[in-house]
Amino acid sequence: MYDVVIIGAGITGTMLARKLSAYDIKIALIDKENDIANGATMANSAIIHTGYDPKDGTLMAELNVKGARAYEELCRQLGCKYKKVGAYIAACGKEEEAHLDVLADRAKRRDIPFRFIDADEARKQEPALSQNVTRVLDLYTTAVVYPWEIAIACAEVAVGNGADVFLNNSCEAIERLDGGYRVITNERTLECKTVINAAGVFAEKIAGMVTSNVGFHITPRRGEYYVLDKDADVVRHIIFPVPSKEKGKGVLAVPTVYGNTLIGPNSDYVDDPEDNGTSDDGLSYVRGNISKTLVDVPLYRSIRTFAGLRPSSSAGDFVIEELSDAEGFVNAACIESPGLASAPAIADYIIGKFISKRLELREKSGAVMGRKAPLIMAELSPEERSEAIKKEPLYGKIICRCEQISEGEIIDCIRRPCGACSVKGVKKRVRPGMGRCQGGFCEPKVVDILARELGIDPTEVLLDPCGSNILVEVNRP
Numbered sequence: 001m002y003d004v005v006i007i008g009a010g011i012t013g014t015m016l017a018r019k020l021s022a023y024d025i026k027i028a029l030i031d032k033e034n035d036i037a038n039g040a041t042m043a044n045s046a047i048i049h050t051g052y053d054p055k056d057g058t059l060m061a062e063l064n065v066k067g068a069r070a071y072e073e074l075c076r077q078l079g080c081k082y083k084k085v086g087a088y089i090a091a092c093g094k095e096e097e098a099h100l101d102v103l104a105d106r107a108k109r110r111d112i113p114f115r116f117i118d119a120d121e122a123r124k125q126e127p128a129l130s131q132n133v134t135r136v137l138d139l140y141t142t143a144v145v146y147p148w149e150i151a152i153a154c155a156e157v158a159v160g161n162g163a164d165v166f167l168n169n170s171c172e173a174i175e176r177l178d179g180g181y182r183v184i185t186n187e188r189t190l191e192c193k194t195v196i197n198a199a200g201v202f203a204e205k206i207a208g209m210v211t212s213n214v215g216f217h218i219t220p221r222r223g224e225y226y227v228l229d230k231d232a233d234v235v236r237h238i239i240f241p242v243p244s245k246e247k248g249k250g251v252l253a254v255p256t257v258y259g260n261t262l263i264g265p266n267s268d269y270v271d272d273p274e275d276n277g278t279s280d281d282g283l284s285y286v287r288g289n290i291s292k293t294l295v296d297v298p299l300y301r302s303i304r305t306f307a308g309l310r311p312s313s314s315a316g317d318f319v320i321e322e323l324s325d326a327e328g329f330v331n332a333a334c335i336e337s338p339g340l341a342s343a344p345a346i347a348d349y350i351i352g353k354f355i356s357k358r359l360e361l362r363e364k365s366g367a368v369m370g371r372k373a374p375l376i377m378a379e380l381s382p383e384e385r386s387e388a389i390k391k392e393p394l395y396g397k398i399i400c401r402c403e404q405i406s407e408g409e410i411i412d413c414i415r416r417p418c419g420a421c422s423v424k425g426v427k428k429r430v431r432p433g434m435g436r437c438q439g440g441f442c443e444p445k446v447v448d449i450l451a452r453e454l455g456i457d458p459t460e461v462l463l464d465p466c467g468s469n470i471l472v473e474v475n476r477p
């Protein structure tokens with residue numbers, strides 16, 4: 001019997017799995033997808049918000065501030081990217097300036113570093129800032145990360161410490177047992193003492209498997225983005241408009257850890273929790289609204305668009321609680337923004353408030369909480385590169401020309417624990433296909449490498465989820 005089964009391998013579930021794997025308990029992490037982090041964790045603004053925005057007295061405010069403070073050290077341990085680019089919140093006119101004072105007051109009370117800068121000074125740092133901007137709140141400790149890299153790293157650590165990860169396992173039913181639960185997936189049955197529901201936009205459905213009194217309602221809220229080419233070079237800081245009740249944090253410009261720029265998101269409620277495609281209306285809203293804070297944004301340098309779904313709730317706060325009529329069933333639900341920034345603190349909160357009351361948590365001897373980061377050839381010095389190629393010549397065989405990714409790096413990411421099993425899985429881990437040509441040149445080569453490494457026929461290689469086979473037939477001589 002498992003002590004804990006976590007449903008959902010996004011940032012919430014993987015962060016919790018990593019922290020729990022430090023203890024001498026039996027853990028399983030399941031996800032319906034064939035990879036870690038294919039939900040909201042894969043499609044967001046990637047910002048470690050410092051915690052100035054959530055309202056006083058909310059769980060969001062408490063966990064955002066704590067979570068954000070943990071990230072830099074966490075990313076160091078996990079060998080993940082963390083870039084403190086800073087954020088400008090740009091006010092246009094007196095009314096918005098007054099709102100900046102409210103945010104600054106919150107930041108001060110929460111001990112979050114900030115300063116005000118006048119608009120001309122801000123424009124010297126960010127020449128694309130619009131002349132409409134009259135005052136700027138600079139939250140200079142705000143950082144950006146690569147969210148799915150962190151989730152994958154957390155899952156790797158959990159597996160290294162003995163946790164089981166079952167992908168392609170969709171939770172279809174949950175039965176109550178004496179002192180626990182039976183989680184039934186399309187593939188297996190897992191008995192456990194405690195269930196953590198970290199299923200993102202599907203969390204309401206999962207909770208509904210054990211109670212008729214779920215207590216929250218999730219409506220997916222879509223956010224769409226443009227990704228601009230690296231040399232579009234739009235901004236150095238994250239540029240926010242002043243947030244509003246109706247549209248949340250608004251349309252932003254975000255410099256990513258790898259030097260692209262994200263422009264987005266919009267905020268539109270949708271009915272279907274699988275509906276994460278972009279739309280003409282959504283992207284048109286993004287185009288129209290970025291001009292509030294920035295001028296001449298080169299959207300023609302877009303190399304891709306994407307969308308993510310926020311699990312927006314009627315509660316207006318994270319819902320992290322044990323069901324009143326189902327002891328040992330804990331919801332980590334309605335984890336919308338700033339859920340990424342809050343994730344380390346969400347994990348601590350769940351362990352401290354629920355799991356430690358139910359299970360005896362003894363530290364596991366030999367548990368390792370960090371990992372050896374994957375080799376990134378493009379970031380090595382020429383000497384380090386030749387050293388690596390001497391040991392493994394495939395590190396010298398470039399597969400992705402845009403991002404300079406070698407065959408050796410692709411093979412590594414397939415062979416690691418929770419390794420890539422699709423073209424998108426490889427792209428998430430080592431970036432072939434993330435560059436200007438978006439895989440036009442390297443994708444067939446990645447298909448070949450995946451087929452060889454996984455021991456499957458090229459027609460079985462998936463672009464992304466099950467059923468997304470790329471080739472229907474291979475012409476063999």
Ligand SMILES: Cc1cc2nc3c(=O)[nH]c(=O)nc-3n(C[C@H](O)[C@H](O)[C@H](O)COP(=O)(O)OP(=O)(O)OC[C@H]3O[C@@H](n4cnc5c(N)ncnc54)[C@H](O)[C@@H]3O)c2cc1C
Pocket residue numbers: 007008009010011012013030031032033036037038039040041042043044045046047048049169170171172198199200201202206222223224265307308309310311335336337338339340341342
């Ligand atoms: C547009 C947008 C912008 C955002 N920007 C930011 C930001 O800049 N900073 C920030 O802090 N936060 C941001 N967020 C919020 C952040 O992305 C989320 O809070 C976070 O990713 C939630 O992680 P999660 O693990 O709870 O959910 P998810 O990542 O959605 O993971 C849930 C997992 O559950 C799995 N699952 C669902 N049903 C089942 C089932 N039946 N069986 C098994 N598995 C199942 C799914 O496959 C999925 O992998 C943003 C979100 C969006 C959408």
